[in-house]
Amino acid sequence: MKFDIALIPGDGIGPEVLDEGVKVLEKLQHTSDLSFNFQEFPQGADHYLDTGELIADESMDELGEFDAALMGAVGDPRVKPGVLERGILLKIRFSFDQYINLRPIRLRDSKYTPLKNKSPEDIDMVVVRENTEGLYANSGGFLRKGTCEEVAIQEMVNTYHGVSRVIRYAYEYAVESGRNLTLCDKCNVLGYAHDLWQRCFQDIGEDFLEVKKDHVLVDALTMKMVRNPEELDVVVTSNMFGDIITDLGAELQGGMGMAVSANINPEGLSMFEPVHGSAPDIAGKGIANPLAAVLAAAFMVEELGAEKEAAKIRAAVDRALEEQQLTADMEGELTTSELGDFICSILE
Amino acid sequence: MKFDIALIPGDGIGPEVLDEGVKVLEKLQHTSDLSFNFQEFPQGADHYLDTGELIADESMDELGEFDAALMGAVGDPRVKPGVLERGILLKIRFSFDQYINLRPIRLRDSKYTPLKNKSPEDIDMVVVRENTEGLYANSGGFLRKGTCEEVAIQEMVNTYHGVSRVIRYAYEYAVESGRNLTLCDKCNVLGYAHDLWQRCFQDIGEDFLEVKKDHVLVDALTMKMVRNPEELDVVVTSNMFGDIITDLGAELQGGMGMAVSANINPEGLSMFEPVHGSAPDIAGKGIANPLAAVLAAAFMVEELGAEKEAAKIRAAVDRALEEQQLTADMEGELTTSELGDFICSILE
Ligand SMILES: CC(C)[C@H](C(=O)O)[C@@H](O)C(=O)O
Numbered sequence: 009m010k011f012d013i014a015l016i017p018g019d020g021i022g023p024e025v026l027d028e029g030v031k032v033l034e035k036l037q038h039t040s041d042l043s044f045n046f047q048e049f050p051q052g053a054d055h056y057l058d059t060g061e062l063i064a065d066e067s068m069d070e071l072g073e074f075d076a077a078l079m080g081a082v083g084d085p086r087v088k089p090g091v092l093e094r095g096i097l098l099k100i101r102f103s104f105d106q107y108i109n110l111r112p113i114r115l116r117d118s119k120y121t122p123l124k125n126k127s128p129e130d131i132d133m134v135v136v137r138e139n140t141e142g143l144y145a146n147s148g149g150f151l152r153k154g155t156c157e158e159v160a161i162q163e164m165v166n167t168y169h170g171v172s173r174v175i176r177y178a179y180e181y182a183v184e185s186g187r188n189l190t191l192c193d194k195c196n197v198l199g200y201a202h203d204l205w206q207r208c209f210q211d212i213g214e215d216f217l218e219v220k221k222d223h224v225l226v227d228a229l230t231m232k233m234v235r236n237p238e239e240l241d242v243v244v245t246s247n248m249f250g251d252i253i254t255d256l257g258a259e260l261q262g263g264m265g266m267a268v269s270a271n272i273n274p275e276g277l278s279m280f281e282p283v284h285g286s287a288p289d290i291a292g293k294g295i296a297n298p299l300a301a302v303l304a305a306a307f308m309v310e311e312l313g314a315e316k317e318a319a320k321i322r323a324a325v326d327r328a329l330e331e332q333q334l335t336a337d338m339e340g341e342l343t344t345s346e347l348g349d350f351i352c353s354i355l356e
Numbered sequence: 357m358k359f360d361i362a363l364i365p366g367d368g369i370g371p372e373v374l375d376e377g378v379k380v381l382e383k384l385q386h387t388s389d390l391s392f393n394f395q396e397f398p399q400g401a402d403h404y405l406d407t408g409e410l411i412a413d414e415s416m417d418e419l420g421e422f423d424a425a426l427m428g429a430v431g432d433p434r435v436k437p438g439v440l441e442r443g444i445l446l447k448i449r450f451s452f453d454q455y456i457n458l459r460p461i462r463l464r465d466s467k468y469t470p471l472k473n474k475s476p477e478d479i480d481m482v483v484v485r486e487n488t489e490g491l492y493a494n495s496g497g498f499l500r501k502g503t504c505e506e507v508a509i510q511e512m513v514n515t516y517h518g519v520s521r522v523i524r525y526a527y528e529y530a531v532e533s534g535r536n537l538t539l540c541d542k543c544n545v546l547g548y549a550h551d552l553w554q555r556c557f558q559d560i561g562e563d564f565l566e567v568k569k570d571h572v573l574v575d576a577l578t579m580k581m582v583r584n585p586e587e588l589d590v591v592v593t594s595n596m597f598g599d600i601i602t603d604l605g606a607e608l609q610g611g612m613g614m615a616v617s618a619n620i621n622p623e624g625l626s627m628f629e630p631v632h633g634s635a636p637d638i639a640g641k642g643i644a645n646p647l648a649a650v651l652a653a654a655f656m657v658e659e660l661g662a663e664k665e666a667a668k669i670r671a672a673v674d675r676a677l678e679e680q681q682l683t684a685d686m687e688g689e690l691t692t693s694e695l696g697d698f699i700c701s702i703l704e
Pocket residue numbers: 082093094097098251269283544545575
């Protein structure tokens with residue numbers, strides 16, 4: 009099986025960690041019948057500062073021809089917050105209608121969680137985040153900007169189209185994995201946007217009577233995540249709330265070093281990325297943790313249908329954890345590229 | 357000093373826990389020169405189901421004459437989510453322009469936090485939450501409701517008026533308490549609403565050069581709260597984000613049983629409440645934890661200017677913790693009213 013993979017390195021530690029993801033995939037070519045054709049796309053802060061362009065229209069057109077995309081991380085202190093995020097990451101999510109953002113939260117070893125008395129069985133949930141609308145629609149405006157009478161409005165735009173498809177996906181996911189489904193919203197305050205979420209959740213639920221479902225307000229959900237994470241299975245939520253609870257979840261499962269995110273269009277181009285940011289403060293030092301990028305590559309391989317190979321990569325990551333072959337953020341002594349090499353050595 | 361206090365018991369465990377707050381204040385009358393005049397206002401689910409009215413216009417008018425209000429908790433399963441919340445709690449916050457929602461997050465004993473290796477010095481922060489606009493403006497609408505082409509829009513409305521006053525309050529709070537100030541927003545995505553927050557934070561900061569300030573995105577803030585809460589001091593944030601992070605904070609400081617919230621209008625009526633909800637499942641059983649209501653009463657007494665008496669109530673709560681004179685949720689054996697009695701006995 010041959011796949012064309014687009015690489016979007018981004019900024020900061022993005023390129024370094026992505027290199028390790030690619031290294032692992034290249035290794036996989038020797039030990040399986042998978043083969044990959046990588047192509048890197050020009051974008052990121054340097055490209056923007058040089059050319060004024062975030063990502064070329066032709067790149068966007070070309071991207072559509074690929075089987076999947078792998079991203080490093082976006083964000084650079086030289087560029088105003090939001091410009092790269094909206095102009096590259098969110099642009100790809102929206103343009104390729106990657107309406108599912110799938111984020112597993114899974115603890116691998118009790119020692120990595122900041123929570124007392126929680127084991128890997130307790131912290132094992134998946135967030136299905138809506139990824140193409142809500143507060144991310146970038147809809148809104150200013151009135152009397154810069155004056156004492158300024159009004160700034162940001163619209164949370166939800167559509168039946170957008171909400172129903174992510175909820176249906178979440179129900180299907182719950183059925184396939186035999187797990188319960190929780191809707192996370194703030195329906196007691198967001199009487200328009202989350203009234204729609206409530207109705208969709210009920211109505212679509214009629215088609216999935218076998219799924220045990222419940223509802224938790226977003227504020228209460230963050231409490232449950234730290235007090236009783238074992239009560240959570242699959243959680244479906246809106247774009248902004250998903251952003252917040254998955255960062256919290258990443259920390260609970262042992263930190264950003266291992267959290268991954270799949271931006272999925274079930275009928276089109278999907279993009280896989282670490283949850284962590286570009287961490288410009290540690291970029292170029294060879295100390296960034298590549299495990300999230302490696303696990304993002306595994307996630308991609310799985311979604312491309314090669315579940316066995318994905319499992320192999322994950323098992324190699326588990327070995328790195330067991331043998332404490334890790335980067336400094338996880339109290340190991342390896343450099344970014346040494347850790348990539350270690351994973352490859354296990355795959356041999 | 358004589359104060360007129362309005363009581364809004366609400367539903368579920370609201371009335372039970374409020375009774376204990378009042379009991380403690382009544383006790384205080386014998387041991388200090390404070391005296392209180394209590395008046396309860398008709399509202400809540402029963403009143404609504406009987407009369408169709410949430411809270412009477414005359415009640416709202418009268419409320420304005422009081423020195424402060426003390427609330428129990430809102431919410432009842434017989435009423436559609438949002439009706440009581442918007443019709444009573446949010447109505448009071450908005451009508452009396454209680455634009456500051458002050459929520460201290462303070463751990464009293466390491467054993468109560470779900471976090472590993474965190475002591476009371478580590479978990480000690482205050483959230484200053486905007487309380488009168490943002491996503492709570494209840495602004496928005498539906499197009500083609502109930503069809504497959506439905507659009508539901510919820511507006512996050514921010515004004516210079518609203519944002520600047522809460523940010524100024526937070527800076528003043530930081531100066532007075534000698535603490536650092538963190539702005540929590542999502543400016544990299546909310547290019548309208550949180551651009552205004554960014555500008556206000558910078559501009560008003562010019563008047564408070566002595567305050568050490570920084571900025572953390574809301575998703576990253578939830579991570580910091582569980583990994584490095586000791587790095588957080590005073591956090592200023594928008595209404596919705598404040599709702600989320602203070603519930604998380606309540607859990608980190610030992611659960612909803614002790615989290616309090618002050619809805620403050622510095623020039624008008626302020627209202628004090630437990631952060632917890634109405635917990636209808638345990639209502640009427642005499643097992644609800646009254647400490648948050650008691651601490652809300654202490655918060656009120658402090659804001660009314662009687663700091664010494666507030667400290668006395670808090671010290672009594674600390675005694676209850678030390679002596680494990682608690683309700684079942686905190687592994688004690690007292691009933692709601694026995695715990696109230698215990699606090700009073702300490703105040704004697
Ligand atoms: C970088 C940012 C725009 C992005 C988001 O908010 O979605 C990130 O936080 C994420 O969760 O992938």
